[in-house]
Amino acid sequence: MIASSRSPLVWLVHISVILLVVLWTLPTAGLLISSLRDKDQLAVSGWWTALSTSTQNLVFRAPGADTQVEKDGKFVIAGNMLEGQSGQVSAFGFNSKDPAAFQPGQSADLPSGEKLTVQADGAFEIASDKAMDGARGQRIFYTAAIPPRFTFDNYREVMRAEGIGASFINSLTVAIPATIIPILVAAFAAYALAWMKFPGRAILIAVVVGLLVVPLQMSLIPLLKLYNGVGAFLGVPAKTYVGIWLAHMGFGLPLAIYLLRNYMAGLPREIMESARVDGASDFDIFIKIILPLSFPALASFSIFQFLWTWNDLLVAMVFLGTGNNELVLTGRLVNLLGSRGGNWEILTASAFVTIIVPLIVFFTLQRYLVRGLLAGSVKGG
Amino acid sequence: AELKFKPGEDSKFNWASFEEFKKGHDLKGQTLTIFGPWRGEDQVLVESVLDYFRDATGADVKYSSSENYEQQIVIDTQAGSPPDVAVLPQPGLIADLASKGYLTPLGEETKKWLLDNYAAGQSWVDLSTYAGKDGKKELYAFPYKIDVKSLVWYVPENFEDSGYEVPKTMEELKALTEKIVADGGTPWCIGLGSGGATGWPATDWVEDMMLRTQPADVYDKWVTNAIPFNDPAVVGAIDEFGWFAKNDKNVDGGAAAVASADFRDSPKGLFASPPKCYLHHQASFIPSFFPEGTVVGQDADFFYMPPYASKPELGNPVLGAGTLAMITKDTPASRAFIEFLETPIAHEVWMAQTSFLTPFKGVNKDTYANGPMKKQGEILLNATTFRFDGSDLMPGKIGAGAFWTGMVDYVGGKSATDVADGIQKAWDSIK
Amino acid sequence: MQQLLFAIITMAAGVLACAAYFFSTNWILDRLFPSKGLTGPLASRNLRITNAIRPWLFLGPALFSLTIYLIYPVIASVWLSLHDRAGENFVGLNNFIWMFNDGEFRQSIYNNFLWLLVVPAAATFFGLIIAALTDRIWWGNIAKTLIFMPMAISFVGASVIWKFIYDYRAAGTEQIGILNAIVVYFGGTPEAWVTLPFWNNFFLMVILIWIQTGFAMVILSAALRGIPEETIEAAVIDGANGFQIFFKIMIPQMWGTIAVVWTTITILVLKVFDIVLAMTNGQWQSQVLANLMFDWMFRGGGDFGRGAAIAVIIMVLVIPIMIWNIRNATKEMEGH
Amino acid sequence: MAGLQLKNIRKSYGAVDVIHGIDLDIRQGEFVVFVGPSGCGKSTLLRMIAGLEEISGGEMYIAERLVNEVPPSQRGIAMVFQSYALYPHMTVYDNMAFGMRIAKESKEEIDRRVRAAADILQLTQYLDRLPKALSGGQRQRVAIGRAICRDPKVFLFDEPLSNLDAALRVATRIEIAKLNESMPDTTMIYVTHDQVEAMTLADRIVVLSAGHIEQVGPPLELYERPANLFVARFIGSPAMNIIPAKIVGTGAETTVELPGGKTDVLDIPTAATENGKAASFGVRPEDLRVSTGDTFLFEGTVAIIEALGEVTLLYIEGLVANEPIIAKVPGILDIKRGEKVRFTADKAKLHLFDANGKSYRA
């Protein structure tokens, strides 16, 4: 619109947005980086350190005596502590009380008589005049500068989970109709509440607002009872896809109606009038005028409804069941976690696996949040 | 599915029991739904056991679990669509379900079986007996898969490096704690953090201390509130825990870190270089949270949380926890499943893998996958007193609420008396 | 493959059935009471009938499912709140009397008010700012997607993230929580943030704000784009600068939507319990009503009476917002 | 007979009364133009006829049927909105086709009619555009096109040409006239501010003022015999000059005294009772002629001269304070500013109104 925009204000805008974006993504970035890290590292160093070469105190257990080789009359156990990774050893030791007692290149006399030599590149050698024994290998403490190290293991583990594909489809089967149906139903209701005249309209609007607050947990037991009753009466299973769609619809409707009504009420009256004069019935007006013009509102609500149904676990567990054939993606991923929780590496990776579909939905629907949808329709204001 | 161990192949398993069970049960075409707390690795393991049930009976077994299994089971039973068999780790919750009439009594035969076959059988039967809807006490649950909680974990080589010895008595343990402090080290890693359940590791401490300072019947009265929570006996036990945890020098990070440190992270301090601590009190499951590649028995080991030498009359009490199976829908299949749990093979298959302890005397101890597990199994079998985790026995609002919160407040600075008073008040409010 | 096919068929069937309802009822109504082409009293009568019925056809499915999924549970809750823990024996107002004498409940109410004060305002504010700032920059959509991301992260994920932010390690050791790392970097002493009574409320609120800003942003973006361009042009001509346009032209025109967003988030705050549950479970004096309700409902078998009583209180708290919304709706309907 | 009857129609917005009881009979096929000052209620009245605005009081009949409660879609009307009210998400083509699609016309018929309308309105090249990519005038034409595409019983036009340029305006006006001729049974109601439109199109003109009717009649009647001062001033541009006067002689002819003392005789009969009363003497600018002789109506000083090409407007001061008298004389005259000029006019074209504004010409 406005022709020239090369003012300092524009820079201010860019900078503020960058700042906000950084603030908002920082936690997520932490999650992403964490999901690419080794699970043991997660608990001992901040994720931001993962990006740079860091000095770490590590412990390495040398192979046991059974790997010793005899060389020039000496028994030697040798290898590399860094196990193929790059890094730079700056100190080492063999006693937990003094883990950095020696410099690389030095050799240390172990209490048991062997000589331990560690090079800066991580190569070590335990040499002894006599054959070594004991199954337990020697612990070597070392301090090393370790460059950033990332792994896709966490993702591999998540993606390899059994039945993940089926769960993915289950999730979609739940989420897509559970997004479209409530939107359709809510849009009709919102139109009625915004543009049709009938007694009790204001009360209904208030009821819708009031119902926004009903805690989901309150409804589960009465509803499941009802489902079981209906299921038994009709001789069908109580937990079906239809059941969960309807449940998601019920829970999502108040917000959907509330948001959509608000939006529809703001559309220019003249357009509706014009359609009415053109002979359109309420139904035609709704389908041909209101729906297309409400696209921004429909799109934004679909984003949220999809997201909720996609990320929902509770409703799915209660109304769809937990069997292998019904388990949704979130359920499947949660089952990957141990009984006591805490597998953060799985948590972080699965958080990113599940985030992708909602983000795609967001990205596609964001296009419908268009500007100037109503431009050119009426003059006045 | 492929059975984990081919029947008849490895002679350490009791294949005969399997074959016998197989003969007695044919459930083809029937479905058994089991709802349990095991997820992740545990779920793989339990499935491997269930495979044998499938194989033996031909039933279609559906196991499922949930992060919110507590909530889920309440909803499902209340709404009238329970699984056939539920497995829960909380006797308190089971008592509640029993009292609302959602559970089926297992009957005298099972009770007798438990008495005969489980070590310290009576305490298991007591643990599994609840009042039903009609107020009648009956056996409603079948304990299966036990954790030993009275364990202290350490790194043997760190002990060697510093010349420490494994303590045999509580007095020695305290002395060791002081010695480590004197040597400039930090003796303990304690973490109570557990998201929504923050505080529970401290309850294990207190329970262990209860068993080591008071006779078992006081413990029993305590968990049923026959003696108030703020009884001096309880306050004393809390302060015993406080001796370890409320001293900045004794714990890694100082007392302030105890409450917020995650219990899953805190054992990692044992393996740091240099070590952040030397001792860690936690149940038998904790090795899954050790750094990857840690070999129990080599890199880490445990010893029995010792009793006071000054109180020999209390013997070697063992605190434990475990899961209990119960019938939530009375079907032939669910009955059969309980019977299946009575076969040695149902225990041995899991024992031979990992993280499974059983008080079942009829199993071959050699099927334990490794030394440490066997050692834990022995602690369990040698226990003069076995008591189930008290907080799990208390009503949910206390054992999984006020008690946790109280412990957090306690390490946060409140006095033991204040905390105990508060918990008792909460208990009064739900009576 | 078969599952996919089944899924597609079920989805299509579900959606089509819903659409079919609307088309067919509407068609039947027009068939039953035709008025097109008719004249005279019959036409007017039919017209009146269809006009009276049609809104209810449109509202029908919505009212039906609202009744079943929400109103019925509300009634059930009220009923339960007057009964004992098993929901069997009538106890009158005992649950409420207990509640008001309960310290934890009072704590929760207090905390809830803090939440209500801060979170809706902050989330709406940031949402608005971000929507406005990103509206006309070329990488706005990318920025929005990034800011939206927290909404899309499942709850478990979010709690892990914030655990790693608030994590506390003893002073002198390496901090793995970024907040403490920053504090230490600037020479402060680390704090166990979530355990600081009173202040921890705010640390938990930050999480919800972080998540809900995306919601506010999306809805407000849509509203922002609905503002007639011409009014902005007129303001530009009138010499208004960016700020003046934003505050005096855009915000007043979006006022309705801002109110909606604010209301929605307020109500969400009343319901929120996952964050508290996952981060502190109400310890360190951070309890809120919804979590308290959850606690009583499901912990250890549950006490439905008390759980429901707390739920009833939560629902009562929303009444002022309802009244305010009725007023708005009637005011704006005068124009229609 | 598919005419339109308005019986004591009223409208109020809350406390504000906008229409104060209007009675009007419109015959089927008639072309009626509503004129009146901005804000007098023309759009409101039109919208009530369309059924878009609730009728606060009175009865309205279309084709003998009481329509107070009938929805717009069933009144058989087409309307061009003052504010266009285009469907922003539809192309020009779809905007015009919408009504016919609703009425389930055949595809070919729709296409034919849309193209015909687009042709008339010079919109053919914009058929694929969305309203937002159109100029103001183009939008207005789409709005007209939308109405003429359909086949209603009653056409309602609310200032349909206000954004068009003169040429197009004339062309469109002629098209509307043709449309009217080609559909002798279709009633048309048209709101405009343009005198020429009103005069050329209307069978009858309805002059509205502040929510009530001032006069209804054929264009020339309104022009020649305004019923009152309001209509006199309103019809004709520039407006009729009104000079306060006093009746000094009555009878078959009336003598009035103008400010300044000059008396004039008008061929309007008045009753003797009127003698001595204050009155308003009116003469249209275009009826004034510069008089070179001695007989003249009045004289004054030329304050402003506006040469418009074909005619010249003279603004005369000196007679009524602060309100110059305007004379519209053909061609370009060699009169200069400040000159004193005398004017005369045809007697039959003089008007006289009583103190209440009512015309003395019955």
Added chain:
Amino acid sequence: MAGLQLKNIRKSYGAVDVIHGIDLDIRQGEFVVFVGPSGCGKSTLLRMIAGLEEISGGEMYIAERLVNEVPPSQRGIAMVFQSYALYPHMTVYDNMAFGMRIAKESKEEIDRRVRAAADILQLTQYLDRLPKALSGGQRQRVAIGRAICRDPKVFLFDEPLSNLDAALRVATRIEIAKLNESMPDTTMIYVTHDQVEAMTLADRIVVLSAGHIEQVGPPLELYERPANLFVARFIGSPAMNIIPAKIVGTGAETTVELPGGKTDVLDIPTAATENGKAASFGVRPEDLRVSTGDTFLFEGTVAIIEALGEVTLLYIEGLVANEPIIAKVPGILDIKRGEKVRFTADKAKLHLFDANGKSYRA
């Protein structure tokens, strides 16, 4: 000098070229009116001057300063939008006061100016209303009020009077003229479709067509000496009659042959090379007089008679197929439909255009 220079200004929307390179010099204080057919780019050009539309090519200077990149707020302009663009959430008062509040005028000053503008525009009683409770004309007046309340260097008006009734239109037009007079340093650019407005207000008129300038000049010059056929047809209403002709005699005077064989002599000099070429012969309807004598320009049959009161329009057929020639004669004549009438006109008022539409009058 705070004038306005447009140098080869261009505008395209994507592939659609809307403005094709416009050069225009507007002096400070000048009143320039843009006219042109609907959709020719008037609003676009105005919006470019305001800075609301990016300039696709060329340079624009306001007060000697290159403003291509200068934001609207710094160009010192006020604008009345064709679509009003009122702030829907502000009352009429606030709408008008907004710009001054932004400029931090004192409260009293704002109040004074708003009330003055409201007074002029007869909006005083609506000051507390929101735009949605106003009629179309009232909204337009608010839009005008908003602009005149402020004190800009340049005023831009986009069809500001299109929704007003005749009387108000005249009054407002006069107010704008007064405004212009009272602010001799303020430049005004005005888009209108109303010839009278253009003629009376403009110092110079710019005739646009399809994105380029056809002619720029003072009103009378455009009326009397249109540079080409387009301007000739566009200025004046009804439009100039154009009759295809053939040049049959050249020199100081030119002889043309009309369809039907009648020849006329025009006092326009043409070069001998033009002899035999096709040309267009033009005469304005208002310049035609009914001739009773033998000397006449042409004759034809009266097809339609439109009596508008002060003048009568005669539509004459028989000369150009399908395009009647219009004559505007004063008063009401006793000519009937179907009569053959002869017309004559002043020689100086005849026009002749070459085959490309360029006028032969230099």
